[in-house]
Amino acid sequence: MKKPLHISKLAPKSTSKEITPAQGSLSLEVEKDVGGIGMGVLSDGTPYLNQRGLAVLCGVQNAHIGTISSQWGDAEQKPRITAIKDILKKSGPVPLAAHIEIPHNGRVQYCYPADVCLAVLEYYAFDAGVNNQPEARDNFRLLAGSKLREMIYSQVGYDPNGTIPDVFKAWHDRLALNYQSAPKGFFHVFNEASTIYYELIQAGAHIDSKTVIDISIGIPWSAYWVANKLDEVYGLRQKYPHRYPDDHPQAKSNPHESWCYPLEALGRYRQWLQDDYIEGGKFSNYLIGKVKRGDLPPSVAQLAIKAMVPPQLPAK
Template sequence: MTDQKKPFIFVPATSQKAPEEISLSANKISVLAPKTPSKEITPSQGVLHLGIELNKDVNGIGMGVLSDGTPYLNQRGLAALCGVQNAHIGTISSQWDDEDKPRIKTIKSNLAKAGFTSAAAHIELIHGGQIQFCYPAEICLAVLEYYAFDAGANCQPEARDNFRLLAGSKLREMIYSQVGYDPAHLKRFDKWHERIGLNYQSAPKGFFHVFNEAHTVVYELIVAGADIGEKNVVDISIGQHWSKHWTDNDLEAVYGSRAKYPHCYPDSHPQSKSNPQESWCYPLAALGAYRAWLQDVYIEGGKFSTYLKGKVSRGEIAPSVAQLAVTALVPTLIAPATQ
């Protein structure tokens, strides 16, 4: 008797069961999750700044989340869910542009029914020194549906069972849950990213502006849970204190004259009504002095804490958010509580 490879069937968690895992006993669902809005998947190889944020292997199912929030299965994981050999999934990728292939035509049709198009079947990335083939969740479902219902004699029972369990948004939710990813986390950065997109090249050559140098402070505030947007513009506070430091210490005599540049706010900010707004930018020669001042004077000197206390008193930032941000940026200044 020869050993047969056991199929992977996904079993969702319930209040009585342990967290989701891949097992041999299948449950079925009668109502599928709703489709996500129509959009294009752009998994071209070599996407700039795209990486793997989280990844995990769950009983042979490799999965993760890309830095833009896209949940994915790796090639071997998708093959396991479909009940086919890894090479079959690789062939789908290599033939993706050949729509004369019935299998590719059907898979793309399944993808289109869900409201998606894609230039490639997978995203190829380097992670941990190894090449990773990442198949976005929507493409995984299109392939899974093919092997569940459309592959004729090659239909796989585990593909059918897994598709019934993971259709709609269930696969996406399962991946997020398994790797410990909070999809709401990415949206916290949206307004800050909007401002970066409008202003990252605004300062003239040879100058820097405080906005682009405030990223560390803003990042810690966002991670701590602050709603960074029109009401919480910490770079204004930093800029005002740095400008005063610049004039009080006659730094122009040391580094040269500062200049003005047009700073714009996104439409989501009421400040955008007065775009563009003139803001100071400073000679690059002063960048080292600015960074030392930011850490030593603004952050560790108490100005950042004062800014946060004002926000807390006006109800614009929760006390816990302020504490987390200060702890991250000035850990040596957090004294133990006294009786």
């Protein structure tokens, strides 16, 4: 499937508060640029994209989004504006303006609330006739419903429930239990998987007892080790006691016996990880499988794959 997103906690429903172009009582709670797409959250909890970000998602020029804003309040509505407003009416009131203007750091930010973004995205995906955009269609399928709001909240690190979750907690808790558990002169896959865990967290993944990516790495790496008789090359691998935090169901069987490998094989492992696991498709297949099981949002998988898997050159 095409990866349309450049950007690569359940959001609350939209309020019925009317949106006007300039709402002086609002400010930017948090903002972030993700892959060239500006996004953030207003002080009332409204998630938004900036004008350029919405244009990229829709696969259109920035000026087209600006025209939608400028024509929003016209007495005689253009068909495009009518179609977008009809989409908005299906889920709630139509705002008085397409965007909110927020002064910030000496500039005016044009903030398009997530509901407006989805309506514009749906229009360019299915209702624009000859101007339908494949990028808009693909992105709408990824971000429909509450997914766009969830993605914005996740990317900027905002919790709509008013608490600040520690997105690194589950990973950190396992690190604290296992970072010194392999014997001297050996490495284990869990510690070597830290970069991949970090990229998943940065992409918005919720790391918990269901996301144990080191197992998805360890099983094929163990098979590769045996198939290539690497004990004869680097020395015998050993078992070490691996433990899970108490809030993981796996903790009932602590300690788990897990393989660790001679440090002399670390270079071979890292080459295998890059060539076979990441670029060879195993990483992508793992994430796709989690999406199918409902353990991972599609947008998070797309972002993680984009961050970790280099684009492939077309075959000549």
